[in-house]
Amino acid sequence: xxxxxxxxxxxxxxxxxxxxxxxxxxxxxxxxxxxxxxxxxxxxxxxxxxxxxxxxxxxxxxxxxxxxxxxxxxxxxxxxxxxxxxxxxxxxxxxxxxxxxxxxxxxxxxxxxxxxxxxxxxxxxxxxxxxxxxxxxxxxxxxxxxxxxxxxxxxxxxxxxxxxxxxxxxxxxxxxxxxxxxxxxxxxxxxxxxxxxxxxxxxxxxxxxxxxxxxxxxxxxxxxxxx
Amino acid sequence: xxxxxxxxxxxxxxxxxxxxxxxxxxxxxxxxxxxxxxxxxxxxxxxxxxxxxxxxxxxxxxxxxxxxxxxxxxxxxxxxxxxxxxxxxxxxxxxxxxxxxxxxxxxxxxxxxxxxxxxxxxxxxxxxxxxxxxxxxxxxxxxxxxxxxxxxxxxxxxxxxxxxxxxxxxxxxxxxxxxxxxxxxxxxxxxxxxxxxxxxxxxxxxxxxxxxxxxxxxxxxxxxxxxxxxxxxxxxxxxxxxxxxxxxxxxxxxxxxxxxxxxxxxxxxxxxxxxxxxxxxxxxxxxxxxxxxxxxxxxxxxxxxxxxxxxxxxxxxxxxxxxxxxxxxxxxxxxxxxxxxxxxxxxxxxxxxxxxxxxxxxxxxxxxxxxx
Numbered sequence: 001x002x003x004x005x006x007x008x009x010x011x012x013x014x015x016x017x018x019x020x021x022x023x024x025x026x027x028x029x030x031x032x033x034x035x036x037x038x039x040x041x042x043x044x045x046x047x048x049x050x051x052x053x054x055x056x057x058x059x060x061x062x063x064x065x066x067x068x069x070x071x072x073x074x075x076x077x078x079x080x081x082x083x084x085x086x087x088x089x090x091x092x093x094x095x096x097x098x099x100x101x102x103x104x105x106x107x108x109x110x111x112x113x114x115x116x117x118x119x120x121x122x123x124x125x126x127x128x129x130x131x132x133x134x135x136x137x138x139x140x141x142x143x144x145x146x147x148x149x150x151x152x153x154x155x156x157x158x159x160x161x162x163x164x165x166x167x168x169x170x171x172x173x174x175x176x177x178x179x180x181x182x183x184x185x186x187x188x189x190x191x192x193x194x195x196x197x198x199x200x201x202x203x204x205x206x207x208x209x210x211x212x213x214x215x216x217x218x219x220x221x222x223x224x225x226x227x
Numbered sequence: 228x229x230x231x232x233x234x235x236x237x238x239x240x241x242x243x244x245x246x247x248x249x250x251x252x253x254x255x256x257x258x259x260x261x262x263x264x265x266x267x268x269x270x271x272x273x274x275x276x277x278x279x280x281x282x283x284x285x286x287x288x289x290x291x292x293x294x295x296x297x298x299x300x301x302x303x304x305x306x307x308x309x310x311x312x313x314x315x316x317x318x319x320x321x322x323x324x325x326x327x328x329x330x331x332x333x334x335x336x337x338x339x340x341x342x343x344x345x346x347x348x349x350x351x352x353x354x355x356x357x358x359x360x361x362x363x364x365x366x367x368x369x370x371x372x373x374x375x376x377x378x379x380x381x382x383x384x385x386x387x388x389x390x391x392x393x394x395x396x397x398x399x400x401x402x403x404x405x406x407x408x409x410x411x412x413x414x415x416x417x418x419x420x421x422x423x424x425x426x427x428x429x430x431x432x433x434x435x436x437x438x439x440x441x442x443x444x445x446x447x448x449x450x451x452x453x454x455x456x457x458x459x460x461x462x463x464x465x466x467x468x469x470x471x472x473x474x475x476x477x478x479x480x481x482x483x484x485x486x487x488x489x490x491x492x493x494x495x496x497x498x499x500x501x502x503x504x505x506x507x508x509x510x511x512x513x514x515x516x517x518x519x520x521x522x523x524x525x526x527x528x529x530x531x532x533x534x535x536x537x538x539x540x541x542x543x544x545x546x547x548x549x550x551x552x553x554x555x556x557x558x559x560x561x562x563x564x565x566x567x568x569x570x571x572x573x574x575x576x577x578x579x580x581x582x583x584x585x586x587x588x589x590x591x592x593x594x595x596x597x598x599x
Contacts, residue, residue, distance in 0.1 A: 129331025
């Protein structure tokens, strides 16, 4: 039974979106998490709270502000102007930006916890062994925090795949451009195409199961290796 | 290269409610112990020397190299050629023993401490050859601490800092590591600053000692001088002792005895392996030394040494601690004698008087030089 392209294209788009979002998040969230874990600045927790906002806000609220920010009158419009477009809303680039914001806390939090759990000692040891702060970060902090990075990446990927409200607000559900799995399911259900909805929904269930199982197994493996 | 062969350290400041004002100068060779009760600021001083902690009012100069001064100069830790052994081994759990050992090793030859410390030498000295490919998680406490010491040494330090490296270990493991520390001291021309609150470790390892109490330095100098200074707590402690460095002059295998020459006298001590000319450290407890005005006649006590009373100090209850300088002229090493106030008065002893010190027991500090 071939999978119709109306089902297949959203799947591809979703994987693409989640992959780009996760990689961008690792690059952005790792230094941010490092700063949150190590800094003694008084405004540190305020920054942490801002980063965590998407976890608590209704997706429609987040989507509303993102829509304004990405639209022609917001900074997103100005950026889009660089390549002659009018807006970032309703574009794939817009979806990536929105996903980065809405998935940020799910990536930052585990990485921050992992950095904090290392404590000062390994970094002090590295410094007494002539390792510059940069070298200590790459050769000690990052490897020791790797379970946290992995958890963050998996959670960020999974959350991006599952995001619905924000995507709908800023993406517009345009087939082939911004229609991802979660919005496609909504669409199929609205038009009573149960078979397609079933394939996607069942696929999501299997994916969620695989994510949770692999995280548990990864955690166990690390725990064993460090025991 | 500078000719300033000292380590100067002085730090002053508040850390929370703790006020630190500690300074000392120690020779840049041998083992200098920072000794004092828990919470007296030893670790803080060491962390300041390493640059792990920064007090604005601080000075740290090692062999003429300024690591910190009061004009704001401050070398970050990773630019200071030191090795640091923490109380817990703190090995990197994600690296094998070999890669832990090599973590701080210079990647280029050139900028190394004097007398390069070779990988094979350290591995052999510390007995970790069989462990190289293991993960730190699979090592015993003693093995971990040995790897941590090796790792610090292989970073080619010009100064080795050790913060109670034995305190987290059980007695058997301590006994296993102590000989390694003694070998280190004797084989490597590397100054060591060593924190401990164990007088036994001081007596075995120290050449120089810095006594600390409540954030202050209350005495600093060669071990022997401080042990026999009645103004300091060491000499008046119940288990007070002096450590004397001697040279084996002869050995008498018939009776299993060494004849050891110390400054101002000759002592007999139970023999251990070793040939004439080698150095041995012995420990003479104050309670094992009695005093006589005349040279006693026949006695089972072998060690009777002429000396001169330097000072006397009453201690708890009815005893006095007497400092005796060995040698008829009183120019030799100092020993302590703890006698009752009654004997002191009956014998009519006084400062400056010539006496004979009878030493009931002489303990050879185990290990020193044994494994050279």
